[in-house]
Amino acid sequence: MSDTLEQALNWINDPLNWTNPNGVIDRLIEHLWLSALAVLLGCLIAWPLGVWMGHRGRGGGLTVMVSNVSRAIPTLALLSLLPLTALGFGAPSVVPALAVFAIPPLLATAYTGVRECDPAARDAARGMGLSGAQVLWRVELPLAVPQMAAGFRTASVQVVATATLAALVNGGGLGVIISQGFGLGMSVGGGQILAGGVLVAGLALLIEGLLAVLEKLLTPRALNNRA
Amino acid sequence: MSFPVAGHALAANSDPWFTWSYVRNNADALGAAFTEHVTLTALTMLFAALLAVPLGVLAYKARWLTAPILALSGVLYTVPSLALFALLAPFLGLTMTTVLVGLVMYALLIIVRGTLTGLRQVPEEVRDAARGMGYGGMRMLTRIELPLAMPSILTGLRIAAVSTVALVTVGAVLGKGGLGGLILSGFRNNLYKPQILTATVLCVALALVCDVLLAWAGRLLTPWTKGARA
Known part of the structure; x- marks a missing residue:
């Protein structure tokens, strides 16, 4: 047990493991890039739809259904299935697969944010x-910002976490360090597995913390007390 | 685990998405994977419920414990499943225990929140x-508060069960992923579409069955909510 810990420390302390081609830094950049694209794709789909449904006051059932259905779909399955379609391997199939899990929180918060803004306002x-579009643009959307920011954080953390699984289907990202470790076997790769686990867990928690701070900063001061 | 990416050549392979002959010829493997999946899910839910409901009660009764309990289960929830398995595997081995501990940690937050x-x-x-x-x-607590909190606890259990069924698949990296094992090996062995899709469909179906069963159990446990719901 202590051997594995020592192995893991040695692995993390070896600068070559960080700077080599396909080392930690390369994988980290790949991981963040895939995640960012997935969240962006999710936002492009979910926000307009959610805001429009919230404005019209329709489709609340749809947002609940989308989140229930997406919960039942194993990420691993989606990541394995999409490369076999016309999308092909790598980012073109990994990004949409991850975006599927970003959409539910983005959609739900955009919908409820707009829907539940103060009727008096x-x-x-x-x-x-003000016309309908003006009400949406000048009143409802600004009031929905806190909720949408919270949804953005949830979605981003979720995507950064699930992007780890892309490694299992040759999709790249930080998870590769872990999956390579498992490939080496526990006696040889134990340290690398542990080191990879620490890196990935650290990244997820770091992103969560950073976005929480960002969320506070971006929320208009007048809305901060209520959020 | 760096296997050659022969993908581009193989992507064009002409396997159909689904064949009955795959199901017939591999009924044993499918059955074993399905059984493992159900076992892992059931055990996870059992341990998670036994741990999380009392934790939720504790978080409710002892105000000063509310924040620490929610924070700790929040951190466990944020850690990606693969990382959680990676952190546990060197100590607990490539065993069902590792998968179970990881999955229970994951389900914790959902049930604690529901209970609270x-x-x-x-x-x-x-x-x-x-x-x-x-x-x-x-x-x-037992006669008044918990029964009245039951609908919310059951919602937590339902969400946790559905998530768990999906998450079990990640256990495939430890060789204990139920249907996930078939998905992963299907991908790695020549991108065998029928195997991947059949396992996926079974997995989603299992999640839906769990959801419906728990909803039904919930209605039996809280007969007084019937009128309110109708």
Whole structure:
């Protein structure tokens, strides 16, 4: 047991493991790049749809259904199936597979954020003569920011976490360090497995913390107390 | 585990997405994987519920413990499943125990939150009335608060069960992933579509069955909510 710990420390302390081609730094950049693209794709799909449904006050059932269904789909299955379609291997199939798990929180928060903004504010805006689009743009969307920011954080952390699994299907990312370790076997690769686990867990927690701070900073001050 | 990416050549392979002959010829393997999947899910839910419901009660009763309990289970929830297995495997080995411990840690937060939410939703006047009738301490908890919190606890259990069924697949890296093992080996052995898809479909179906079963059990356990729901 202590052998493995020592192995893991040695692995992490070896600068070559970081700077080599396909070392930690390369894998980290790959991981963040895949995750960023997936979250972006998720936002492009979920935000317009969620905001529009919230504005029209329709489709609440759909947001619940989307999150329930996505929960039942194993990430590993989606990551294995998409490369076999026309999308092909690598990023073109990994990014959409990850985006599928970013969509539910983004959609739900965009919908409820717009839907549940203060009816009095909406009425007042209407009374001042704002059109439907103006109400959406100037009143509902700004009021929905705290909720949407929270959804963005949930989605991003989820994607960064699930991107680890891309390694199992040749998709790259930090998970490769772990899957290579498992490939070497426990006696040889134990240290690398542990080191990879620490790196991936650290990354997920770091992203969560950073986005929490960012969320606080970006939320308009007037809305901060309520959020 | 660096296997050659012969993918591009193989992607064009002409396997159909689904064949009955695959199912017939591999009924044994499918059955074994399915059984392992069900076993892992059931054990995870059992241990998670035994651990998380009392934790939720503790978080509710002892105010100063609420934040630490939620924070700890939140951290465990944030750690990616593969990393969790990677952190546990060197100590617990490539065993079912490793998968179980990891999955229980993951399910914890969902059930703790459900329990806490449920207990907080018990109306104060109900608690007052019970107190007036002489309920207190343990009896208040088991006869009044927990039954009233049951719908929320069950929602937590349902979400946890569905997530667990999906997450078991990741156990494939430890060789104990139930249907996930078939998905992963299907991918690695010539991208064998029928195997990947059949295992996936079984997995999603299992998740839905768990959800429906728990919903049904919930209705049996909380007969008083029937009128309210209709």
